[in-house]
Amino acid sequence: xxxxxxxxxxxxxxxxxxxxxxxxxxxxxxxxxxxxxxxxxxxxxxxxxxxxxxxxxxxxxxxxxxxxxxxxxxxxxxxxxxxxxxxxxxxxxxxxxxxxxxxxxxxxxxxxxxxxxxxxxxxxxxxxxxxxxxxxxxxxxxxxxxxxxxxxxxxxxxxxxxxxxxxxxxxxxxxxxxxxxxxxxxxxxxxxxxxxxxxxxxxxxxxxxxxxxxxxxxxxxxxxxxxxxxxxxxxxxxxxxxxxxxxxxxxxxxxxxxxxxxxxxxxxxxxxxxxxxxxxxxxxxxxxxxxxxxxxxxxxxxxxxxxxxxxxxxxxxxxxxxxxxxxxxxxxxxxxxxxxxxxxxxxxxxxxxxxxxxxxxxxxxxxxxxxxxxx
Amino acid sequence: xxxxxxxxxxxxxxxxxxxxxxxxxxxxxxxxxxxxxxxxxxxxxxxxxxxxxxxxxxxxxxxxxxxxxxxxxxxxxxxxxxxxxxxxxxxxxxxxxxxxxxxxxxxxxxxxxxxxxxxxxxxxxxxxxxxxxxxxxxxxxxxxxxxxxxxxxxxxxxxxxxxxxxxxxxxxxxxxxxxxxxxxxxxxxxxxxxxxxxxxxxxxxxxxxxxxxxxxxxxxxxxxxxxxxxxxxxxxxxxxxxxxxxxxxxxxxxxxxxxxxxxxxxxxxxxxxxxxxxxxxxxxxxxxxxxxxxxxxxxxxxxxxxxxxxxxxxxxxxxxxxxxxxxxxxxxxxxxxxxxxxxxxxxxxxxxxxxxxxxxxxxxxxxxxxxxxxxxxxxxx
Numbered sequence: 008x009x010x011x012x013x014x015x016x017x018x019x020x021x022x023x024x025x026x027x028x029x030x031x032x033x034x035x036x037x038x039x040x041x042x043x044x045x046x047x048x049x050x051x052x053x054x055x056x057x058x059x060x061x062x063x064x065x066x067x068x069x070x071x072x073x074x075x076x077x078x079x080x081x082x083x084x085x086x087x088x089x090x091x092x093x094x095x096x097x098x099x100x101x102x103x104x105x106x107x108x109x110x111x112x113x114x115x116x117x118x119x120x121x122x123x124x125x126x127x128x129x130x131x132x133x134x135x136x137x138x139x140x141x142x143x144x145x146x147x148x149x150x151x152x153x154x155x156x157x158x159x160x161x162x163x164x165x166x167x168x169x170x171x172x173x174x175x176x177x178x179x180x181x182x183x184x185x186x187x188x189x190x191x192x193x194x195x196x197x198x199x200x201x202x203x204x205x206x207x208x209x210x211x212x213x214x215x216x217x218x219x220x221x222x223x224x225x226x227x228x229x230x231x232x233x234x235x236x237x238x239x240x241x242x243x244x245x246x247x248x249x250x251x252x253x254x255x256x257x258x259x260x261x262x263x264x265x266x267x268x269x270x271x272x273x274x275x276x277x278x279x280x281x282x283x284x285x286x287x288x289x290x291x292x293x294x295x296x297x298x299x300x301x302x303x304x305x306x307x308x309x310x311x312x313x314x315x316x317x318x319x320x321x322x323x324x325x326x327x328x329x330x331x332x333x334x335x336x337x338x339x340x341x342x343x344x345x346x347x348x349x350x351x352x353x354x355x356x357x358x359x360x361x362x363x364x365x366x367x368x369x370x371x372x373x374x375x376x377x378x379x380x381x382x
Numbered sequence: 383x384x385x386x387x388x389x390x391x392x393x394x395x396x397x398x399x400x401x402x403x404x405x406x407x408x409x410x411x412x413x414x415x416x417x418x419x420x421x422x423x424x425x426x427x428x429x430x431x432x433x434x435x436x437x438x439x440x441x442x443x444x445x446x447x448x449x450x451x452x453x454x455x456x457x458x459x460x461x462x463x464x465x466x467x468x469x470x471x472x473x474x475x476x477x478x479x480x481x482x483x484x485x486x487x488x489x490x491x492x493x494x495x496x497x498x499x500x501x502x503x504x505x506x507x508x509x510x511x512x513x514x515x516x517x518x519x520x521x522x523x524x525x526x527x528x529x530x531x532x533x534x535x536x537x538x539x540x541x542x543x544x545x546x547x548x549x550x551x552x553x554x555x556x557x558x559x560x561x562x563x564x565x566x567x568x569x570x571x572x573x574x575x576x577x578x579x580x581x582x583x584x585x586x587x588x589x590x591x592x593x594x595x596x597x598x599x600x601x602x603x604x605x606x607x608x609x610x611x612x613x614x615x616x617x618x619x620x621x622x623x624x625x626x627x628x629x630x631x632x633x634x635x636x637x638x639x640x641x642x643x644x645x646x647x648x649x650x651x652x653x654x655x656x657x658x659x660x661x662x663x664x665x666x667x668x669x670x671x672x673x674x675x676x677x678x679x680x681x682x683x684x685x686x687x688x689x690x691x692x693x694x695x696x697x698x699x700x701x702x703x704x705x706x707x708x709x710x711x712x713x714x715x716x717x718x719x720x721x722x723x724x725x726x727x728x729x730x731x732x733x734x735x736x737x738x739x740x741x742x743x744x745x746x747x748x749x750x751x752x753x754x755x756x757x758x759x760x761x762x763x
Contacts, residue, residue, distance in 0.1 A: 008391060008455050009384050010677070010684040016383060076383050263757050278760035283753035284746070290757060291698040298677035298695070299670075305385055320673050323666070375669055376662020379648050382655075 010301070012080060019073075020080040026057055027088035033350050036089045040206040040353070044169045045091040046127075055124020059085075060098050063242075064106055068114050069122035075242070075304040079249035083297075086250030087257045089353060091207035093127045093166035095364070099246040100165075100239055101128035104174050104186060108227035108235035117172065117188060129170040130239065131161035131213055139366040141176075141184065141236060146215070148177035148185040153222035155179070155187055157195075157215040163363070167191070167198050167211035174226065175215070176236055183229040186236065187220040194218070205360030206353065241318045244365035245307055248300040248325040251361050254354050255293045255325075255332045261351065262286065262336040265343070276339075285335045292328035299324045316378055323371035329358035385680075387459075394456050395463060401436060402467035410470055415726060419592055423549050426473035430504035433472060439502040440478065443486065447498035454683045458634050465638040476546060477501035477508035479635075481554045484624045488571075488612035497552070497573065509550035511541040511574070511598060512621065518543075519747045521556070522565045522618060526600060528557035528572060535559065535572060535610070537580075537603040545741075547583045547596035550576050555600075556621050559614055569617030573609040580604075590733045625743065626692075633699040636738070637675045640707045643731060644668055647714050656717060664713045671706035678702060694756045701748045704738035711735040 012020065030053060039045050054060060063078050064070025085094065098121060105118040120126035136143050146159035157177055167173060173189045173196075189196060195218040198211045227235050263286055266277035276282050303321035306314040333355035337344040344351050362368070387395060407429070414422055433439050434448075442457040443449020450456075464471075472478060482501045485493055500506040517523040526539025537557060547553070553574045560568030576583070580603040585593035612620035644665075651661060682696035711732040715722045722728040739745040753759045 008387055008680070008684070009688065010680040011688050012383060263759070267759065275760055277753075278762050280746070280750065280753075280762045283757075283759050283762060284749040286757055286759065287698070287701075287749040287752045290694075290752065291701060294678060294695045294698055295674040295702070298681050299674050301383065301681075302385075302673075302677045305383055309385075317673075319666075320670050324670055324674060369663065372663050372666035372670070373659065375666035376657075376659075376664075379665055379669060380651050380657040380662055382652055382657070 012076070012301075016077055016080050019077050020084060022057075023059075023081045023084035024087070026053075027084050027090065031088040031090060033089075033353070036091060036207065036353065039091040043209075044166075045207055045209055046093060046166075046169045047091075050090075051092070051127075052124055054090075054094070055122075059094075060124045061122030062098075064102060064118060064122050068119045070118075075245060075308040076301060078246065079301060079304040082246050082249035083253035083256070086253030086357075089207055089254065089257075089357060093129065093169055093208075095208075095243060095247060095250070096129040096165035096170070097121055097127045099243040100130045101170075101172075101174050103239035103242040104130055104226065104235055107238045108186065108231055112223070113188075113226060120171075126171040127166065127169050128172050128174065129164055129166050130174045130176070130236075131164045131167070132176045132236070132240075133161065133163045135160070135162055137163060139240065139370055141233060144176050144178055144184060146175070146177040148175075148179050148187065148220075150179070151219055154220045154225055155185055157187065157189065157218040157220060159215055161213045161215070163201070164198075164211045164213050165364075166209055167213050168200065168209060173213065175220075176232075179228065184232040184236065185228050186226040186232045188224040188226060189215070189218055189220060203360055204356045206356055208360055237315075240365050241307060241315060244318050244322040244371075245300060245303045247361050247364050248296065248321045249304065251325040251329040251358065252293065252297045252300050254357055254361075255289075255296060255329050258332050258336045258351060258354050259286070259289045259293050262289065262339050262344075265340050269340075269343075282339055285339055289332045289335050292332050296321070296325040296328045316375060319366075319371035319374045322366060323368040323375070326362040326368040326371070330355075330362060333358050391453075391456060391459060394452065395459050398438065398460060398463050399467070401438065402463060402469055405432060405436070406467045406469045411468075419594075420549075423473060423546075426470055427504045427507070429470045430472040430474060434503040439472065440482065440498075443482065443498070443502070447486070447494055448502045449498075454687055458679070458683055461634045461638055465642055468642075471635075472504070473549075474501055474504045474507050475635075476510050476554075477506070477552075480510060480624050481508045484554070484620060485573075485611065487623050488620050490608075492608065493573070493611065506551040507546065507549050508552050508554060509544050509547045509576075509598075510624070511544055511547075511553045511555035512624075513543045514540060515542055519744055521621070522569070524556050524558055524569065526555070526557045527561060528559045528570055528605070529561070530559065530607075530614075531604075533607050534604045535570070535607065537572065537574065537600040537605055539600050541598040541600075542586075543595050543741075544583075544598045545595045547576070547598050548585050548593065552576060553581075553598070554611070554624065556617050559617070566618040568615060569621070570614050571611045571617040571620040572605050573611055574600075574603065574605050575609075578603050578605070589736070590730060633675070633703045634679055636703045636707060637672060637679060640703070640710055641672050641676070643714065643728075644672055644710060646727075647717065650721075651717060661717055664717060668706075668710040668713045671709060675699065675702045675706050697748075697752045697756050700742060701739075701745055701752075704735075704745065707738055708735045 058071045061070035062073050066072045102121050148155040170191050175187050177185050179185050195216040197214045200211050269276050299321040303317040306317040336351050440449035441452045441460045445451040528535040528537050555572045555574045559570035580601040582599040584597045587593050685693035714728050
């Protein structure tokens with residue numbers, strides 16, 4: 008047994024660190040955050056050239072065929088650099104739904120362009136309840152000449168404005184779940200941006216008014232749809248956790264370096280135990296989140312029967328940890344930590360957005376609690 | 383990263399599992415509940431002898447000294463399997479986890495031959511004479527004197543919080559051998575026979591009601607020079623070695639113990655139909671805490687096996703398991719209410735857990751160490 012990154016995994020992580028530190032200094036993050044979409048086509052192209060957009064997908068669709076641990080190692084660095092835009096929604100979420108349940112023809116049409124970096128996509132799950140419980144999906148998918156017709160609203164849809172297509176989770180009259188692909192510019196689709204705290208990602212309310220989906224754009228129904236969505240949510244949750252680990256690591260490093268140089272009462276404030284102990288607590292949260300995340304990534308990739316539990320441990324822990332690390336970082340840096348020009352708030356805002364993706368800590372603790380206690 | 387057991391690890395686990403199935407005394411916990419601490423200790427000592435005779439004590443110790451020569455990972459598997467089988471603990475905790483490894487690291491061949499096998503077999507129980515009334519967190523302030531007199535040291539002074547001193551045959555003692563010295567210099571680490579004239583052990587009663595630890599007084603205790611460990615004047619370095627073992631290895635045992643109690647709490651909640659939203663949140667929080675400690679431990683062991691030295695993640699394990707156990711004990715009390723108050727196991731572990739963040743280096747000292755040595759912050763005192 009060896010719970011350390013192997014040489015290949017470490018090389019992937021090191022290469023990602025180098026790539027993002029060159030391509031994505033904080034000035035670029037801030038410039039992209041100021042744009043309408045927080046998306047940069049050139050940077051996306053470069054990510055695709057690195058193989059990041061196809062990392063976990065089969066080679067026959069243009070992917071690289073690597074595992075979730077390799078993905079997590081790369082995402083840690085992507086999160087450390089705070090890559091803005093639709094990577095999580097496109098690659099992890101939409102890509103994983105397609106990988107789990109699309110037909111060969113659908114994969115060629117929709118998954119391959121994601122791998123190649125030619126298309127963006129997102130998954131529309133949440134409704135006004137904002138619940139990640141799949142049973143809460145109510146939006147109607149009525150039968151329509153072999154396909155379905157969608158009417159209703161989806162909320163908190165990530166990156167809908169730059170997605171070329173949306174994967175919509177809706178419910179047929181029979182009660183079974185349906186996953187359907189809707190081109191972003193389809194007739195009857197309208198999008199309203201709903202700005203959240205995270206400046207690096209956009210979310211939207213999307214209305215569907217009698218949107219017709221032909222049979223070949225229905226991905227899955229019933230148990231197959233439910234299983235695919237569950238799997239994609241778990242993969243995305245672990246991916247977001249890995250990104251959060253990288254983000255926390257940045258905030259920790261940034262804070263430790265600040266308290267070594269900021270001097271009060273004639274000494275660096277990092278020489279005082281009140282400050283030191285806070286830094287150690289941050290460090291413990293980062294290492295704990297890393298342990299939980301890599302384990303979940305490994306378990307997901309090895310069809311471990313405990314994988315869902317491991318995912319919930321990682322997402323619950325990382326969600327709380329990233330926020331708490333941010334809280335302590337702002338406090339340790341005093342007034343400077345509260346300013347707009349200090350990067351800490353960019354990560355603090357990201358922590359909030361990431362916490363909510365694929366279920367927050369309360370949601371995942373409940374999932375663990377049910378697995379343990381409910382007979 | 384590969385979390386499957388290697389063929390060697392699988393064989394080790396399977397062989398151990400089948401041995402435990404045949405040898406773990408049944409129902410021992412219930413049978414022994416009314417035992418005095420002395421009776422219980424004698425029982426645990428007998429159990430360790432059984433484990434030793436079958437070749438399972440000192441899994442990661444060199445074969446030359448009666449160990450199994452296995453890896454740290456196999457040592458961790460051993461701890462987990464013992465817990466899974468509901469086996470009693472091994473009696474000689476401090477000898478096995480701390481003092482034995484320190485003798486392996488710093489001892490002469492004669493010392494290794496003399497002491498190690500008897501630690502494994504529990505023929506000689508060990509205690510650790512570090513803390514003094516004025517040298518707790520500030521360990522380098524020890525005042526217990528060791529004055530050279532020919533081929534002996536003559537020891538005078540007092541130790542306190544010495545766990546298992548009442549049962550111990552030997553003591554690993556940190557002394558000041560150079561009376562003119564200050565702080566870390568001039569300390570010598572002695573291996574002291576507790577039966578030597580002048581050693582006086584007085585048990586201290588703890589808040590749990592038991593007397594696990596003691597005061598130990600030394601009055602003109604004569605210790606032969608061949609029982610110096612690591613050389614005269616090098617006591618601080620040797621003591622740090624012991625503390626590093628303490629922080630790295632004891633954690634697995636405690637994490638596994640808490641996990642057993644979490645399982646018991648979960649089973650009790652299921653029997654009683656306790657599954658409301660608050661209970662789910664609290665049980666899950668305890669489960670997450672415990673998993674994170676377990677996994678961070680696995681990472682730490684993997685790091686040592688891969689690189690030969692501990693990585694930064696190992697430094698937070700002591701803080702991790704101790705504080706996680708305290709949080710869990712509160713959860714158990716909350717969920718079972720009055721039932722937990724009158725449950726001997728849960729009541730005991732609730733009180734006992736308060737010692738976890740004090741023993742083996744307080745949480746505050748642990749944080750100072752991590753701040754300085756891992757995060758590179760300036761020394762605060």
